Amino acid sequence: MTKFRLAPAAPPHAQTPAPARQRVPLTQPLRHARYRRLWCANLVSNLGTWIQTFASAWLIASSSHSASTTTLVQTSTYIPVFLFALFAGVVADAVHRPQFLFFCNLFMAGCACTLAALVTTGHAPHAAVLAVLFCLGCGSAFMWPAWQAAxxxxxxxDEVEAAATLNNLSYNTAAILGPALGGVLFKWIGPGPLFLVNAVSFVGLLAVYRTWWREDGGRPRPCAGYGARLREGLATAFGCPRYRRILRNVATVFFATIAFAGLLPVFVRDVLRMDASVFGTLMGSLGGGAVVAAFCLPAIRARVDKTNILAGALAVYGAMLATMPFLHTLTLLIPLIVCGGMAWSAVVSTLNAAAQLSFPADVRARTLAIYLVVMAGGYTAGSLFWGRVADAWGVRCAMAAAGACVLVNAAVLVTGKRKNPI
Incomplete structure (x- = not known):
């Protein structure tokens, strides 16, 4: 056990300097065996998710001439989170999390199998694809609060920020490989087998959750009624001024930034006039930048406060979105999007870690569920809005306007950081 020695009291007029932030190595959370097993299984699952994300977006974009229809892929994915994540957070704080996560992932694997069967047999109109994506989104809505809290x-x-960066690294490593692999295989084997890959990718997570469930014995958590727990979670989250600031930033940031994912297939199809492989390459470039950032962020966080990191990252991402419509060659677009991916990693991991560290474990899933509801609300509203803007004024105008919105967010953070830090 570590022993501490009392230091002499400082005189009243003396000012104690703020302690320097300790740098936590990126890989330090992996020393925990259970976290390490979950991280590796989640990497495989993320790969399947990104292959499916690519295949569904290009499947809709290649068979529809409407930007609004294409952005419905993002809407179908995130509107269930907006609708159900708050209730899911209450449930996640009241149940045995490994058991709950096991069944959530089993449901999502079944949905992926259904989508693969529909597409392979030729019974997959846009409505059917979007309906299954909605069901997958429902699984994500119930899984995410429990996953984040677990x-x-x-x-x-002190390892939570590093763990958030590692989780983002897993997600974005898959974001490089998934779209690139999907772009190569889409024309060769079609979208059906790609959806089946996503179903298979859940196997590792199911095994880890099942083992964890057995080790813990599936003990239920003592809890009050769901209504009381929901009210407690809402009161705790919205009663904290700092958390309200985080939520405001989440809403405005994700509303604008979804324009990249929602409009990229239309940009590739209508502006660049290129095919699925280019779409996969540009999607993967964002993930590539995020992977690079994961190794730089620990050193940056040791020297720069969260608000400045977030503002700087938003400025870079906004500049990427605003510049993309004026570039037409991959030699310029790929490095630009890589820079945007580095910024995006900093945005997501900074906001996510700030939310996770705001409250104790017994209310964390409920408060994180509110974070996810706000995030999904921004994504849902943004995907619908930017799709309409692209239909009315063109995809170039929509992407440039979205970039300007992100830059405004960065400016607001910088001007108000002394009164309202993250």
């Missing part, structure tokens, strides 16, 4: 509870408090 993962942050497997590491030490």
């Amino acid at each position: 993962m942050s509870g497997l590491v030490e408090p």
Whole structure:
């Protein structure tokens, strides 16, 4: 056990300097065996998710001439989170999380199998594809609060930011490989087998959750009624001024930034006039930048406060979105999007870690569910809005306007950081 020695009291007029932030190595959370197993299984699952994300977006874009229809892929994915994540957060704080996560992932694997069967047999109109994506989104809505709370509870408090960066690294490593692999295979084997790959990718997570469930014995958590727990979660989250600031930033940031994912297939199809492989390459470039950023962020966080990191990252991402419509060659677009991916990693991991560290473990899933509802609300509204803008004024105008909105967010953070830090 570590022993502490009391230091002499400082005189009243003396000012104690703020302690320097300790740099936590990126890989330090992996020393926890359960976290390490979940991280590896989640990497495989993320790969399947990104292959499916690519295949569904290009499947809709290649058979529809409407930007609004194409952006419905993002809407179908995120509107269930907006609708159900709050209730899911209450449930996640009241149930045995490994058991709950096991069944959530089993449901999502079944949905992926259904989508693969529909597409392979030729019974997959746009409505059917979007309906199954909605069901997958429902699984994500119930899984995410429990996942976030479970993962942050497997590491030490000072390792949460590193764990958030590692989780983002897993997601974005898959974001490089998934779209690139999908772009190569789409013309060769078609979208059906790609959806089946996503179904198979859940196997590792199911095995890890099943083992964890057996080790813990599936003990239920003592809890009050769901209504009381929901009210407690809402009061806790909205009663904290700092958390309200985080939520405001989440709403405005994700509303604008969804324009990249929602409009990229239309940009590739109508502006660049290129095929699925280019779409996969540009999607993968964003993930590539995020992977690079994961190794730089620990050193940056040791020297720069969260508000400045977030503002700087938003400025870079906004500049990427605003510049993309004026470039037409991959030699310029790929490095630009890589820079945007580095910024995006900083945005997501900074906001996510700030949310996870705001409250104790017994209310964390409920408060994180509110974070996810706000995030999904921004994504849903943004995907619908930017699709309409692209239909009315063109995809170039929509992307440039979205970039300007992100830059405004960065400017607001910089001007108000002294009164309202993250």
